[in-house]
Amino acid sequence: MPAEPSTLAAERAHLAESRAALRRMREHAQGLSADVAADWVSKQFLESLLDQRVAALADHPDTPLFFGRMDRDEDGPPDLPAVMYVGRRHVHDGPEGRPLVLDWRAPVSRAFYQAGPSDPMGWRLRRRFGFEGGELTAFEDEPLDRGDRGGSGPSQILTREIERPRTGPMRDIVATIQPEQDVLVRADLPRTVCVQGAPGTGKTAVGLHRAAYLLFTHRERLSRSGVLIVGPNRAFLAYIAAVLPALGEVRVDQATIDDLLGAPSGEEPAAVSALKGDARMARVLRKALWAHVRKPEEGLVVTRGASRYRLADHEVRELTAALRGTTRYGSGRAALAQRLAHQILVRMEQRGEAPDDRVQDQVARSRPVKTLLDQVWPKVTPEQVLHRLLSDAGFLRAAAKGVLDEDEQAALLWARPARSHRSARWTAADRALLDELADLTERTASIGHLVLDEAQDLSAMQLRALGRRCGTGSATVLGDLAQGTTAWSARSWAEVLTHLGQEGEVTELTLGFRVPGTVLDYAARLLPHVAPGLERPRSLRLGAGALEVRQVPDLVAGAIEAAREALERPGSVGLIVPDAEAAAHAAALEEAGLAPTVLSADSDGSGRLLVIPATLAKGLEYDHVVVAGPAAIAAAEPRGLARLYVVLTRAVTSLTVLHRGDLPAELSA
Incomplete structure (x- = not known):
């Protein structure tokens, strides 16, 4: 709606007052000292907390301090504020802490996202601000205290915010969270949430905003246990x-998964x-590890002074058998x-005699005990066990018996075994x-909460590794089965959750905003x-006019022309090409004076x-996307059609598809 000058001036005055209050809050935080700490360690910890507090109170001039306002109904609950401004963080003023802006994560702020004419939740008006x-620069009012919506069509301010050019990194969607997204964002900490999201439905944003919500709601607990976000690259x-x-x-x-497990050095x-x-490998690995525990062939003799003490074989x-397989290998060795x-x-x-615990520890560390342990329960590393498994056919056969067939065992064995685990290329x-x-x-x-994006691309064994890292916590699992591009991509979310060791409901988001x-x-x-x-x-x-499919005689020349046209419009431009052709396209664009990255x-x-190899496009978005060579992208890998589906859904404003020969038959239909 057109902004009334007097109302707009009043809202601008509140924005100025809020910014001034935030500045005072930050100055106060900067003036606090960690010298009150009792010792050096406590001082360092307190200084770290103060630094985080100062950083969190930073005011970014280009980022709206608040984006919405709620006005209470006269008959609404008296414990609600008369007027509530909703923003990215809490801002208060004065010694009594008068709230000027309420954090979007506060319980009372839920109404900004959930209230509607059918359930006003005690409010009569929702106001959105344009910046x-x-x-x-503008505001838009939505009455909540009557049966209609006080206007026709969706919010113009909301639509403009969704369609704003995407130049630069991903931004938050806190001003545009939809009711179905808000329910997922505010899911409580013990609950694992799994989101199947079509392209542009905001699943990644939901995961990030849930992390922010949980950190706000369970600050003390998660500051100890931690939150981890895992992405594809x-x-x-x-x-x-x-x-x-x-x-x-x-x-x-x-x-990334490589950061957690270690970067690969082989292919x-x-x-x-x-x-x-495959999840069956967990059984093979367990058998392989515990195969190193051997039956004792002799007893134990310990000499202390002039006395000798003996345990029969x-x-x-009996002691070894009681521990074998009932504990972890390392702790079992120590327990034995x-x-x-x-x-x-x-x-x-x-x-x-009257020995005490110190004597027991001395005996446990004595040479006879260590010698027996090395014979019965030897110390081994994961690398030693896996090297033996992949290079010793007999050892693999024993560990995989009843789990893998002969062809599968043959496929696992190295054709040219590494000399040792130290020289292996994993x-x-x-x-x-x-x-x-x-x-x-x-x-x-274990950490407190794991946010896992593009989860459909992880193997069962990788999911088990991540599940261990939230074994006593919860998870937000995000992805799209249609975008699974790896050799081991999941076919169902029930399968993913099982391998993670988590129980959770699967929510499917199908309405796209991007x-x-x-x-x-x-x-x-x-x-x-790809996902029937x-x-x-x-x-x-x-999106009328957003799609253009061109057949061109030369893909490189066509890409230069399409990129030049896209650069004449506002926003980011992504040229997505087969991986093998990225360098050639980049060189041609550079020669044409277009300065690509x-x-x-x-x-x-x-x-x-940007020139984007097709395998790196997942999860990214650009205002204008040019796809050069869809058939080559689809033919480059076993799940190439899924890769092409990813590539074709990266555009926010326009998509231009360039092809020289025929399009993939599945796309031509």
Whole structure:
């Protein structure tokens, strides 16, 4: 609606007052001292907390301090404020802490997202604000106290915010969260949430905002146990890195699966990786590790001074059998040493001595006990066990008996075994196996909450590794089965949750806010071939004129022309090409004077025109997307049609598809 001058001036005055109050809050935080701490360690911890507080109170001039307002109904609950401004963080003023802006995560702020004419929740009016470069320029009112919506069509301010150009990293959606998204964001900490989201439905944003909500609601608990965000690659993490700091959360770890498990140093056929990623490998690894525990052939003799104390071989066997397989391998070895030592102390007491716990520890560390342990329960590393498993046919046969057939065992064996575990070139699939062995040896530490994006692309063994890291916590699992592009991509979310060791409800988001309708409908032609069980996605935006399919005589020349046209319009431009052709396209664009940036797995994706290898496009978005060579992208890998579906759904404003020969048959239908 047109902004009334007097009302707009009053809202601008409230914005100025709120910014001044936030500045005073930050100055107060900067003036606090950690010198009150009792010791050096406490001082360092307090200083860290103060630094985080100061960073969280930073005012970003281009970011609206508040984006909405709620006015209470006269008959509403008296404990509600008369007027409530909703923003990215809490702002108060004066010694009594008069609230000027309420944090969007506060319980009372839920009404801004959930209230409607059918359930006003005690409020009569919702007001949305429009901003340009941090300046409040407009407002739009939505009455909540009558049966209609006080106007026709969707909110214009909301639509403009959704369609705002995407130049730069991903931004938060706190001003545009929809009711169905808000329910997921505010799910309580013990609950694991799984979101199947079609392209542009905001599933990644839901996961990040849930992390921010949980950190606000369970601050003390999660400050101890931690929150971890896992994404598919470094480029994706760089793209989303600004979202949580913009919401005042500056202490959240982000990682890829390679960061957690170790970067691969070798490669192997996709079929072998898929086999290693199979959940059955967990049984094989367990048998392989515990095969190192051997039956004792002799007893134990410990000499202390002039006395000798003996355990018979059958007693050692009984102690070993009682522990074998009932504990982790490393702790079992330590426990066996203590139990052997305890039996020696019993012998000492039977002779009238009075040994204490210190004597037991000494016996447990004695040479005879260590020698026996090395024979019966040897110390091994995950690398040693896996190297033996993949290079020793007999050992693999014994460990895989009843689990893998002969052809599968033959596929796992190295054709040219590494000389030792130190010289082995471990693949990405091997890294997950090593992590499983490490957990079988010593327990993996758990965090409070895990946000896992693009979860459909992880193997069962990788999911088990991540599940261990939230074994005593919960998770937000995000992805799209239609975008599964790995050899081991999941076929169902029930399967993913099982491997994670989590129980949760699966919510499907099908209404898109980012991808124009014409673009989404075009890409959805591939759905029956990549994920026939999923509901066809819909878009909030019709997107008339957003899609153009061109047949060109030369893809490189056509890409230059399409990129130049896209650069004449506002927003970011992404040229997505087969991986093998990225360098050639980048060189041609450079020669044409268009100054492209080539996206790599480790880059931050900065620049207005980017050349994007198709395998790195997942999770990213650009205002204008040019796809050169869809047939080559589809033919480049076994699940190439799923990769093409990903590539075709990265556009926010326009998509231009360039092809020289025929389009893939599935896309032409």
